[in-house]
Amino acid sequence: MSNLSYANGGNGAWQTFLAQVDRVAPYLSEDLADYVDTLKRPKRALIVDVPIIMDDGSIQHFEGYRVQHNLSRGPGKGGIRYHPDVELNEVMALAAWMTIKTAVLNLPFGGAKGGVRVDPRKLSARELERLTRRFTSEIAHIIGPQKDIPAPDVGTNPNVMGWMMDTYSSGQGYTVTGVVTGKPVHLGGSLGRVKATGRGVYITGCQVAEKLSLNIENAKVSIQGFGNVGSEAANLFYLSNAKIVCIQDHTGTIFNASGIELNALHAYIEQYQGVAGFEGAERIDNEAFWDVETDIIIPAALEGQITVARAHRLKAKMVLEGANGPTYPEADDILNERGIMIVPDVICNAGGVTVSYFEWVQDMASYFWSEAEINDRLDKLMVQAVEDVWTCANSNGCTLRTAAYILACERILKARKERGIFPG
Numbered sequence: 001m002s003n004l005s006y007a008n009g010g011n012g013a014w015q016t017f018l019a020q021v022d023r024v025a026p027y028l029s030e031d032l033a034d035y036v037d038t039l040k041r042p043k044r045a046l047i048v049d050v051p052i053i054m055d056d057g058s059i060q061h062f063e064g065y066r067v068q069h070n071l072s073r074g075p076g077k078g079g080i081r082y083h084p085d086v087e088l089n090e091v092m093a094l095a096a097w098m099t100i101k102t103a104v105l106n107l108p109f110g111g112a113k114g115g116v117r118v119d120p121r122k123l124s125a126r127e128l129e130r131l132t133r134r135f136t137s138e139i140a141h142i143i144g145p146q147k148d149i150p151a152p153d154v155g156t157n158p159n160v161m162g163w164m165m166d167t168y169s170s171g172q173g174y175t176v177t178g179v180v181t182g183k184p185v186h187l188g189g190s191l192g193r194v195k196a197t198g199r200g201v202y203i204t205g206c207q208v209a210e211k212l213s214l215n216i217e218n219a220k221v222s223i224q225g226f227g228n229v230g231s232e233a234a235n236l237f238y239l240s241n242a243k244i245v246c247i248q249d250h251t252g253t254i255f256n257a258s259g260i261e262l263n264a265l266h267a268y269i270e271q272y273q274g275v276a277g278f279e280g281a282e283r284i285d286n287e288a289f290w291d292v293e294t295d296i297i298i299p300a301a302l303e304g305q306i307t308v309a310r311a312h313r314l315k316a317k318m319v320l321e322g323a324n325g326p327t328y329p330e331a332d333d334i335l336n337e338r339g340i341m342i343v344p345d346v347i348c349n350a351g352g353v354t355v356s357y358f359e360w361v362q363d364m365a366s367y368f369w370s371e372a373e374i375n376d377r378l379d380k381l382m383v384q385a386v387e388d389v390w391t392c393a394n395s396n397g398c399t400l401r402t403a404a405y406i407l408a409c410e411r412i413l414k415a416r417k418e419r420g421i422f423p424g
Contacts, residue, residue, distance in 0.1 A: 079153025198232025200351020
């Protein structure tokens with residue numbers, strides 16, 4: 001298992017979400033109180049068997065999931081994860097966080113998530129394609145441009161989305177580009193999508209840093225996870241003259257108090273597929289990552305990384321949650337008591353789903369925007385979301401996470417109430 005594995009598994013993720021809902025319930029208006037339990041029950045959860053013929057002719061079975069948590073505000077939206085630790089409770093939590101995330105950004109979506117319990121690194125390209133196509137065929141009856149729109153997540157990429165789109169389209173008899181987002185650009189994907197989540201982490205981080213009078217220039221930044229999210233956030237902070245002092249990925253942890261030279265690191269990773277061994281920094285123990293003195297720490301790997309023990313040790317002024325659910329509720333309390341500002345995942349890493357929304361809109365209209373237009377629209381929506389959450393936090397005397405949940409839950413539950421319960 002990777003060094004970035006789950007601290008308490010998927011069960012912990014779902015329990016974390018339930019605890020977050022319980023915490024926000026007292027802040028909701030009385031007329032919505034009867035609907036809070038809606039958030040604690042996924043609307044639909046599908047478990048499927050995914051059998052495929054391997055390259056050696058043997059047959060292997062993989063377990064797949066698609067969970068639609070809440071569809072009150074629109075079709076489901078959420079990624080497809082390929083990871084050996086994927087299981088139902090984790091997918092439920094990830095779908096629920098998507099419900100909150102889309103509502104905080106006021107996007108016309110509900111929350112969904114999917115996954116297959118598999119290590120994609122152990123499959124050949126042909127096996128991966130077979131897995132994707134079979135999985136898509138198994139969930140095809142509950143996805144679609146007006147039903148539920150998957151996207152890439154951990155272990156998946158634009159190529160996987162292209163296979164999903166083609167498989168779904170084959171069943172419909174015509175090309176349906178809007179069934180997934182995060183596709184290759186020439187198949188109806190959007191410019192700026194790959195970098196969007198990392199860009200959102202940077203934008204929200206800068207907005208909150210300004211409110212805290214934290215100067216980004218020369219600020220020390222530590223990043224856990226160096227995939228699309230972590231690497232793009234690192235690039236943007238680096239270009240703003242911040243010092244990237246510590247990076248951890250699946251191969252190890254590297255540290256340089258004077259700042260890591262990112263251009264050289266990217267060239268190294270391209271050759272060696274990880275940060276371990278990079279000569280421009282010293283290798284430190286993985287657990288020591290949480291002891292590095294830094295201004296900004298960005299957990300951008302998997303959920304459940306900031307535990308109670310790590311929260312006591314953290315030496316940072318601000319946490320930017322690039323991953324979903326990286327902080328346990330009890331650790332949340334400790335960080336808040338210690339005066340460490342947390343920019344919660346539901347706004348911090350919402351850049352990806354926001355540009356996915358743009359991609360979906362472009363597919364529906366068959367009219368595509370430039371990357372500059374997309375980044376401009378993304379920045380405006382992210383800045384507005386931070387302002388809304390900051391104002392709500394000040395009005396209620398609560399944390400940014402609770403404020404984000406207040407805004408989101410009110411929007412979701414108001415939609416549920418106004419739609420009514422069928423049959424009456």
